[in-house]
Amino acid sequence: NAGVTQTPKFQVLKTGQSMTLQCAQDMNHNSMYWYRQDPGMGLRLIYYSASEGTTDKGEVPNGYNVSRLNKREFSLRLESAAPSQTSVYFCASSEFPDGYTFGSGTRLTVV
Amino acid sequence: SQQGEEDPQALSIQEGENATMNCSYKTSINNLQWYRQNSGRGLVHLILIRSNEREKHSGRLRVTLDTSKKSSSLLITASRAADTASYFCATDPWGHYKLSFGAGTTVTVRA
Numbered sequence A: 001n002a003g004v005t006q007t008p009k010f011q012v013l014k015t016g017q018s019m020t021l022q023c024a025q026d027m028n029h030n031s032m033y034w035y036r037q038d039p040g041m042g043l044r045l046i047y048y049s050a051s052e053g054t055t056d057k058g059e060v061p062n063g064y065n066v067s068r069l070n071k072r073e074f075s076l077r078l079e080s081a082a083p084s085q086t087s088v089y090f091c092a093s094s095e096f097p098d099g100y101t102f103g104s105g106t107r108l109t110v111v
Numbered sequence B: 001s002q003q004g005e006e007d008p009q010a011l012s013i014q015e016g017e018n019a020t021m022n023c024s025y026k027t028s029i030n031n032l033q034w035y036r037q038n039s040g041r042g043l044v045h046l047i048l049i050r051s052n053e054r055e056k057h058s059g060r061l062r063v064t065l066d067t068s069k070k071s072s073s074l075l076i077t078a079s080r081a082a083d084t085a086s087y088f089c090a091t092d093p094w095g096h097y098k099l100s101f102g103a104g105t106t107v108t109v110r111a
Helices: none
Strands: A004-007 A010-013 A019-025 A031-037 A043-049 A064-068 A074-078 A087-094 A106-110 B004-007 B010-014 B019-025 B031-037 B043-050 B055-058 B061-066 B071-076 B085-091 B105-110
Touching: A004 A087, A019 A031, A019 A087, A019 A106, A031 A064, A031 A074, A043 A064, A043 A074, A074 A087, B004 B085, B010 B019, B019 B031, B019 B085, B019 B105, B031 B061, B031 B071, B043 B055, B043 B061, B043 B071, B071 B085
Parallel strands: A010 A106, B010 B105
Antiparallel strands: A004 A019, A019 A074, A031 A043, A031 A087, A064 A074, A087 A106, B004 B019, B019 B071, B031 B043, B031 B085, B055 B061, B061 B071, B085 B105
């Protein structure tokens, strides 16, 4: 099992550019999540999807949009990247009440 | 804002020693989880303890939960170099199984 796969692993964007981070899971989980991790701040929830066809905002949704394309895939889009969005982004999936399974992350730098 | 806070922020121990880290949280919980993150990798689920449990073991890991004090501890016994990582506690303060993570404890095990 691959678990949770994120692409790309690294990305450098210029301010104002857009991009989509891809996430796919093969565990048939209903719930999927996007977090960002900044030094000293732990992980903060950006958006989540409790099931196919539903999405909702987390703690820090501003500047982001998401799409739950199907049960497997949950993408995160930055429409106009800003330096404050420089971070490591993690996708996760889960099936209550089990723990989350995380991807290996996307390291994004906005210059 | 983050629900959980780990203490200490960093911990350095000799191989073979025990490592203890604590987590305090703010609101009532259904369960509390601990995760490990090796450098440059995603988080890995270690253990989940429910609110009606006081102690749980998994291999060399021992977790305690005191809901009256809103705190938990993670003990790693007989530490190994491979235990070098950051450890995060996570709770579900918003419902719908959306986890909030603390900033983590960085553990360094010296050979």
